Amino acid sequence: MTTEIEHAPDTGAGAKVPLIEFKDVGKQYGNIIALKGINLRVHAGEVTCVLGDNGAGKSTLIKTMAGLHQPSEGEVRVDGEVTHLTSPKDALSKGIATVYQDLAVVGLMPVWRNFFLGQELRKGLIKSLDVQAMRATTKEELFKMGIDLPDVDAPISSLSGGQRQCVAIARAIFFGARVLILDEPTAALGVKQSGMVLRYITAAKEQGFGVVFITHNPHHAYMVGDHFVLLNRGRQKMDCTYDEISLDDLTQQMAGGDELETLTHELRR
Numbered sequence: 359m360t361t362e363i364e365h366a367p368d369t370g371a372g373a374k375v376p377l378i379e380f381k382d383v384g385k386q387y388g389n390i391i392a393l394k395g396i397n398l399r400v401h402a403g404e405v406t407c408v409l410g411d412n413g414a415g416k417s418t419l420i421k422t423m424a425g426l427h428q429p430s431e432g433e434v435r436v437d438g439e440v441t442h443l444t445s446p447k448d449a450l451s452k453g454i455a456t457v458y459q460d461l462a463v464v465g466l467m468p469v470w471r472n473f474f475l476g477q478e479l480r481k482g483l484i485k486s487l488d489v490q491a492m493r494a495t496t497k498e499e500l501f502k503m504g505i506d507l508p509d510v511d512a513p514i515s516s517l518s519g520g521q522r523q524c525v526a527i528a529r530a531i532f533f534g535a536r537v538l539i540l541d542e543p544t545a546a547l548g549v550k551q552s553g554m555v556l557r558y559i560t561a562a563k564e565q566g567f568g569v570v571f572i573t574h575n576p577h578h579a580y581m582v583g584d585h586f587v588l589l590n591r592g593r594q595k596m597d598c599t600y601d602e603i604s605l606d607d608l609t610q611q612m613a614g615g616d617e618l619e620t621l622t623h624e625l626r627r
């Protein structure tokens with residue numbers, strides 16, 4: 359299911375062709391403008407963080423990237439080619455996978471069952487489940503990304519929140535993802551669990567995947583991000599690289615800058 363990057367178009371000056379590019383993308387729901395004028399690039403081997411407060415348009419942005427919604431305006435390019443992603447399945451066939459916050463796992467089923475849910479390996483004439491292969495593959499794929507799970511037969515509900523996120527990401531990679539879109543994977547997690555997911559994000563990046571990391575936590579973003587995009591009421595307020603911004607600035611921007619300072623003054627008077 360992997361998609362090869364064939365004869366990448368020459369953009370001159372040795373520029374890398376982004377896996378995904380948005381050019382002036384906008385999205386309206388009826389007369390609600392959820393996104394307007396979004397320009398961003400997702401490169402292989404980089405983590406692109408999308409930050410923004412509630413209602414900023416983060417979910418709309420990733421749904422557009424994942425093929426769940428079609429943009430109302432602008433252009434989406436995949437490997438440099440203008441592309442209409444018609445459904446999540448279509449996006450996945452082009453290597454774009456989304457891990458949503460509610461992971462859609464079956465709690466009581468073993469880890470390996472969840473890993474292969476809907477895409478089970480089968481063998482023989484009567485196409486019986488190839489349990490051995492699925493067990494071994496699950497263990498191997500998790501191990502590759504630095505997670506040593508002693509028992510893949512354990513129900514997935516017995517795993518920690520961080521481990522469950524990691525299983526979902528490993529699954530997306532195994533089934534052909536090149537771009538991983540992660541919707542607030544650390545939002546419901548404590549410090550230690552978040553650390554596990556952030557390490558995993560870095561591992562995926564180092565293996566050459568393009569990661570889109572949605573979060574409203576500037577600390578998490580700054581630990582793993584190469585590139586930061588800030589949304590505010592559907593508009594892109596900032597687009598900069600790690601070298602161009604400090605954690606303090608990122609936090610400040612994220613909190614609405616002056617607003618936060620005013621609030622601090624007011625409360626600490």
Ligand SMILES: Nc1ncnc2c1ncn2[C@@H]1O[C@H](COP(=O)(O)OP(=O)(O)O)[C@@H](O)[C@H]1O
Binds near residue numbers: 387413419
């Ligand atoms: N399906 C929808 N229909 C109508 N309005 C929507 C829909 N989804 C989101 N919106 C609106 O679009 C804006 C952006 O929402 P969303 O993308 O969910 O933001 P975020 O994920 O950053 O919280 C909000 O004003 C929200 O109410």
Ligand SMILES: [Mg+2]
Binds near residue numbers: 417
């Ligand atoms: Mg959201």
